[in-house]
Amino acid sequence: MFAPPRWAALLTTPLVTLGVAIGLSDAAAAHPSSITPAATRAALDPALVTGRGATVAFTEQEAEHAVTTGAVLPASRTAYTLAAEASGRSAVTLDPGEYVEFTLPKAANAITVRYSIPDAPTGGGITAPLSVGTPGGTRTMTLTSQYSWLYNQYPFTNDPQAGLLHPDWWITECGCVPAATEPAPEISKPFRPMHFYDEQRLALGRTYRAGDKIRLTARQVPTTIDLLDSELVGAPKVDLKAVNVLLFGADPTGRRDSATAIEKAIAFAKKVHRAVYLPPGTFQVNRHIIVDDVTITGAGNWYTTVKGREVPLSSPAPDGSVHTGVGFYGRDAADGGSRNVHLADFAIEGDVRERIDTDQVNAIGGAMSDSTIERLHIQHTKVGLWFDGPMANIRITGNVIVDQIADGLNFHTGVTGSLVRDNFVRNTGDDGLAMWSEKVANSGNTFDRNTVQTPTLANGIAIYGGTDNTVSRNLIADPIREGSGIHAGSRFGAEAFTGHLWITDNTVVRAGTYELNWNIGLGAIWFEALDSSIDADIRVTGDHYLDNTYNAIMLVSEWGVKDLYSITGVHFRDIRVDGAGTSVVSARTAGGATFENVDARNVGAVGVNNCGSFHFTPSGSEFTLSDLGGNDGEWLGPYLPNVITCNDRPAVVPPPPPSPW
Known part of the structure; x- marks a missing residue:
């Protein structure tokens, strides 16, 4: 997710609260790695x-x-x-x-x-x-x-x-x-x-x-x-019991459009209660194929490709789209959504070259409950998988999602009880994986054991509001700008955080990026209270933040709402910070957090950069840090509970490469 910068609010910010300028970012340049495994x-x-x-x-x-x-x-x-x-x-x-x-x-x-x-x-x-x-x-x-x-x-x-x-x-x-x-x-x-x-x-x-x-x-x-x-790619998969799309006129050479033939195969398969099989080949599809109560499998994503052009519409669609393109879509949630959809073992290759946010030109879309998406390779669409709920119980596993103009995957509005596991996401133009609780909260979902690399904008994993969600055992690397590794934000009109948010056993490397609009560095993990306070039970446990460009942990409210909203109820336990260019914790909001067994080494400036809500009161910062014990590295003790150590322009000291703890 990304929104236009709110420059009017920023203009009210004193210059002292502006961060490191672009011209100074060379100080945060990554160091050459000393690790050279094959x-x-x-x-x-x-x-x-x-x-x-x-x-x-x-x-x-x-x-x-x-x-x-x-x-x-x-x-x-x-x-x-x-x-x-x-x-x-x-x-x-x-x-x-x-x-x-x-x-x-x-x-x-x-x-x-x-x-x-x-x-x-x-x-x-x-x-x-x-x-x-x-x-x-x-x-x-x-x-x-x-x-x-x-x-x-x-x-x-x-x-x-x-x-x-x-x-x-x-x-x-x-x-x-x-x-x-x-x-x-x-x-x-x-x-x-x-x-x-x-x-x-x-x-x-x-x-x-x-x-x-x-x-x-x-x-x-x-x-x-x-x-x-x-x-090492195995042999193509063959399903002789399934309905083969070739029998309905699909062209595996990609020269003729196969959308109608695939739809005929789907209709027949539903009548005879069989799956649909896409054999090896390239099948041209230039529009959405609506799927409901159907299984579609390919020969493997190295063998079967569904590929299409982006096609201009003669007039905008009701949802605002001005193009269509290749995609498998569930029915709209307003029409009841789709159920029992199972897609596996093929590639989807789109033709999206520009970002038009109203366009539905995603590889997978709509609403699909009680469904599975497995072992797909998705490339060159706007968003790999964008789900508009309400919908429930979808499992998305083992997919490769690369080279997207916007998000890799987004649970948008009322997605519940669903799992995203073992997916590889690289080179998205926005959040790699996101849950966006716009209008209706997402709840009971888990992002587990995914890899997200090099999102060119926004975050590796982002949670915008919601209830009882989990982010666990993921690997996030090299976010570029205006976002970072893991983000929890009350932003974009999302429903407030309620219940709990568990962020557990993740590794984030070479993050803590530069926020272009604020002119400061972000944390590898960062929390932002923009539309409302964040006061749910948020537990960050077992995370590793490696080679952070600026700080490892940030809690922030934007200047225009800093006296309205706060961040409380965030608990950090069993955390390792191996390298931070500036600080372990940067606090730019009112509220507080607890820290237990948070170990840090190779910290560039200070352990805690605590600005609170920038009133600099005689009693200290408006943000309180609570020491629950076991915090090694001498990074926390001198700054308890709310010592003001506000420096928006700390010198950046590139840390050494990460190494075994």
Whole structure:
């Protein structure tokens, strides 16, 4: 989720409460990793994240640790740079003829390359070849930048030469509101480039052994390689008992539209009480397929692809959409929703190149109760899975969701009793995983053992209001800006937090990002009271916050409501903070929190940066920290219970790499 900046409120903020400016962010640049294993998880030694994050079929290798004749990008967390959006905050740029070579740590017959190539001068992207050298010969992978390179202010544009989309918004770079200046300030173009990376999969045609080399060579344009995922893909799945869509005229070559044929297969399958089978091939679908009380399975997401174009509508739809595109949708909740939908083992590939928030161009949508979504590969849609409830009991497991313009997954409005587990999410243009309790609270849901990497905007995992929800055993890495690793916020008109929120045994690495509108650094985990106070029972237990750019933990109210709302009832226990550029805790609100067995090391500035609600009263800060014992590292003791230590511009000290505790 993302909303336009509330610059009018920010203008009332004294300059002392503004944070670290963009020009100072080099001080927070990531350091080169000293860990160089053959395989990593979120660019970390896998031993540091045991039991956390998704179980995936592939093995990750970072390009900056491979053999290369190209240039290794210095690690950096400065937004709008190729390094900042790379996994581990570094990558390798190849000029034509240069290569990066990986040694396979396990047998593999398929690879995924995460890369960036330049945009076209006027936007819209280009294509370029990449040579893939193997012991069996050289193949060509066609790269594209048609789904990357966004610019400017929310909701962004594909035009690198565009002027300000919102000339009356607060612009951090100049510290001004352009409409209030004469003349409006010039901006450098392209303005705020972002969303640089895309990824491409390639079946190698045979199995290569551990120790074999994969060499990627740029051919026509400078090519930045972030990482290689290698995988041993099994044989295609066959379901002879299911209704095969080929019998109803579906075209596996992708040349003809197969939507009507698939719908005929679904209708027949429901009559005979069988599943629908999508065999190997590419099936063209350029609109929504409505699903209810049906099972649809493919041969595996490396073999079966449902692919479509984004199609302009002749007139806007009732929901505001101006386009349609490939997607499997449950019926609207207002019409009763869908039930007993089961989708598994195929890929959905969209054609979304711009962000239009009214468009329903998501891979999965609508309302689906008592349903399952399993082992899909979703790419190039607006949101991978967006559910508009009320709806209940959906299980979303084992999916790969990459290269989205907006969220990876969002439980929007009244989703209850549902589970999101073992999903891998990379390169979203907004929150990776979100629960948004707009109008009706989400309740009783769990986000468990997912991996979220490099959201280019907003948060890895975000919970906006709701009741009795759980975020557990997830791995979140490298959020870029205006959000961070884990977020709980009373924002976007969400229903208030009630009951409990459990945040348990998660690992967040290289987070604590820069908030563009406030001009400050955020925490790896952060709580914001904007629309109402946060006073539910929130327990953060067993989390690890590693290599934090600024602070590890933040509790904040925006300046305009700081005297109206507070944050209380947050309890931190058994937490490890290994590296913080500024502080362990940053408090910018009234309220309080408890801390028990919170261990911290490698803290750059002070243990606690406590501004409270900025009244600086003689009795101390309006935010109280309670020590329940066992807090090591001498980070908490000097600041109890409410010592004012307010410094909006602490010097950032990049910590050493994370290591075993």
